Amino acid sequence: MKTIYILWLREIKRYLRSKSRIIGSLGQPLLFLLALGYGLGSVFAKAGEGNYFEFLAPGIIGMSIIFTAIFSGIQMIWDRQFGFLKETLVAPVNRLNIMIGRTLGGATVATMQGLLVLILVTIFGFRPYNWALVPVVILFMLLVALLFAALGAAIASLLDDMQGFQLIMNFLVMPLFFLSGALFPLDGLPAVLAGIVKFDPLSYGIDSFRILLVNNGSFGLGTDFAVLAVVTAVFLGLGSYFFSKIQI
Amino acid sequence: MDNIIEVQHLVKKFGDFTAVDDISFDVKKGEIFAFLGPNGAGKSTTIKMLTTILNPTGGDIKLNGHDAKNDADAVRRSFGIVFQDPSLDDDLTALENMDLHGVLYGVPRKIRKERIEQLLSFVELWDRRDSQVKEFSGGMKRRLEIARGLLHHPAVLFLDEPTLGLDPQTRNHMWSYLQDLNEKEGVTVFFTTHYMEEAERIAQRIAIIDHGKIVASGTAAELKSRTKTNSLEDAFLKLTGTVIRDEDASTTDKMRAHGRMWRGGRR
Numbered sequence: 001m002k003t004i005y006i007l008w009l010r011e012i013k014r015y016l017r018s019k020s021r022i023i024g025s026l027g028q029p030l031l032f033l034l035a036l037g038y039g040l041g042s043v044f045a046k047a048g049e050g051n052y053f054e055f056l057a058p059g060i061i062g063m064s065i066i067f068t069a070i071f072s073g074i075q076m077i078w079d080r081q082f083g084f085l086k087e088t089l090v091a092p093v094n095r096l097n098i099m100i101g102r103t104l105g106g107a108t109v110a111t112m113q114g115l116l117v118l119i120l121v122t123i124f125g126f127r128p129y130n131w132a133l134v135p136v137v138i139l140f141m142l143l144v145a146l147l148f149a150a151l152g153a154a155i156a157s158l159l160d161d162m163q164g165f166q167l168i169m170n171f172l173v174m175p176l177f178f179l180s181g182a183l184f185p186l187d188g189l190p191a192v193l194a195g196i197v198k199f200d201p202l203s204y205g206i207d208s209f210r211i212l213l214v215n216n217g218s219f220g221l222g223t224d225f226a227v228l229a230v231v232t233a234v235f236l237g238l239g240s241y242f243f244s245k246i247q248i
Numbered sequence: 249m250d251n252i253i254e255v256q257h258l259v260k261k262f263g264d265f266t267a268v269d270d271i272s273f274d275v276k277k278g279e280i281f282a283f284l285g286p287n288g289a290g291k292s293t294t295i296k297m298l299t300t301i302l303n304p305t306g307g308d309i310k311l312n313g314h315d316a317k318n319d320a321d322a323v324r325r326s327f328g329i330v331f332q333d334p335s336l337d338d339d340l341t342a343l344e345n346m347d348l349h350g351v352l353y354g355v356p357r358k359i360r361k362e363r364i365e366q367l368l369s370f371v372e373l374w375d376r377r378d379s380q381v382k383e384f385s386g387g388m389k390r391r392l393e394i395a396r397g398l399l400h401h402p403a404v405l406f407l408d409e410p411t412l413g414l415d416p417q418t419r420n421h422m423w424s425y426l427q428d429l430n431e432k433e434g435v436t437v438f439f440t441t442h443y444m445e446e447a448e449r450i451a452q453r454i455a456i457i458d459h460g461k462i463v464a465s466g467t468a469a470e471l472k473s474r475t476k477t478n479s480l481e482d483a484f485l486k487l488t489g490t491v492i493r494d495e496d497a498s499t500t501d502k503m504r505a506h507g508r509m510w511r512g513g514r515r
């Protein structure tokens with residue numbers, strides 16, 4: 001328990017200390033929100049889909065969560081490079097707990113980042129249709145964050161240097177984001193794309209945000225929860241397994 | 249007396265290269281044991297295998313009665329280590345690094361607080377306890393690593409070139425602290441060094457390792473009498489001399505490398 005807590009705390013401290021990381025990772029969602037939200041708004045409305053800004057906001061929250069979560073998982077590569085990883089690997093504690101502490105920390109950080117984006121979109125005029133559901137959204141945000149933090153950590157356990165990092169960002173995170181329905185509605189997609197979207201766990205996360213924030217979803221909250229929970233459990237299991245096999 | 253470390257036919261290969269070449273040795277409980285050898289001899293690789301963060305290519309390791317392969321968790325509960333390479337979290341402060349270590353190693357809060365203050369004062373970092381480690385110089389980081397390694401009192405303490413980059417005062421301080429720990433709490437100390445005099449002065453038993461092989465082991469006196477020499481340095485040169493002649497690489501290069509090292513060059 002203490003192990004989990006102290007490693008969780010470490011992630012939080014590191015996050016709060018890197019002001020540039022907090023600010024920097026708000027820039028990208030803001031850009032997407034303004035450029036796409038306002039740029040495509042009229043096209044979206046003409047197509048009879050309603051208010052694009054409102055549609056996009058949950059997607060952008062999902063975007064900031066997946067980026068922050070995977071990044072914090074992947075940060076383990078830095079820990080390996082700069083040596084701190086050794087310190088935890090030789091400690092007389094269960095490696096599963098180390099993994100859980102790190103991942104919970106990364107997930108908490110990503111959830112905070114998601115909340116910041118929620119506040120940001122509210123400043124630009126976004127209104128959840130029912131404020132009472134916001135705590136539930138936060139729980140779903142945490143679940144999505146946990147899923148991708150675990151995925152990041154699992155991948156990082158397999159990489160021993162930074163070179164893989166850019167590859168992951170370009171060939172994993174970007175596709176996960178663009179193919180998730182964060183930017184476009186899921187109904188009426190070409191069959192192939194619709195199929196791919198169903199294999200992207202982020203789709204279910206963003207769907208749940210959309211259901212809870214703007215009452216407009218595709219899969220249903222129960223399905224979203226089930227898929228997210230199962231995939232999270234699988235990634236945590238995989239991550240712990242790979243982590244326990246790390247050699248320096 | 250019981251052996252707290254038992255190593256048999258330990259081998260580590262990196263591709264074609266054999267870094268540790270079939271070594272066997274024992275360390276007795278409560279002993280101060282030194283691994284003495286030039287850079288690249290395979291000291292750190294051996295320590296990594298003993299401390300479960302690197303899998304051997306072959307051979308067996310028993311530490312405190314536990315098998316390193318099958319019971320790594322039990323092995324990890326038995327030792328502490330100061331690595332040769334940095335292993336601090338640069339974003340945390342000195343105090344936070346110490347505290348995190350104390351929690352990971354289950355040092356009770358009260359003892360943790362006391363010892364952290366004592367150890368940080370002892371390496372002259374108490375005044376800087378709230379600075380992030382990234383602001384520290386190389387020497388300060390090294391001192392912090394040492395202090396952190398001494399925070400808990402395990403059955404075996406591994407120190408991989410602990411004195412590298414330390415000033416003489418801290419070095420002396422550290423050794424007297426360790427000898428005290430060894431006497432009072434029976435902590436077995438296993439350290440590596442490439443400084444002759446350090447091995448001779450501190451260690452009760454020495455194993456000389458070169459090119460991944462243990463070329464001789466025993467007390468400093470035994471090593472000297474076996475080679476009929478007056479200093480450990482001469483003993484070493486005599487022992488490793490044969491190895492050099494067996495190698496196909498240029499003998500003079502190796503000699504030069506040895507010479508550099510014994511004059512106290514680093515890395």
Ligand SMILES: Nc1ncnc2c1ncn2[C@@H]1O[C@H](COP(=O)(O)OP(=O)(O)O)[C@@H](O)[C@H]1O
Pocket residue numbers: 248262265267285286287288289290291292293294
């Ligand atoms: N991960 C690795 N991959 C390839 N070679 C390695 C690796 N680690 C160590 N070596 C090599 O093994 C040899 C022994 O290294 P090491 O154990 O660090 O020596 P020492 O600690 O005695 O100075 C060196 O030649 C080193 O280059």
Ligand SMILES: [Mg+2]
Pocket residue numbers: 288291292293332408409
């Ligand atoms: Mg070494």
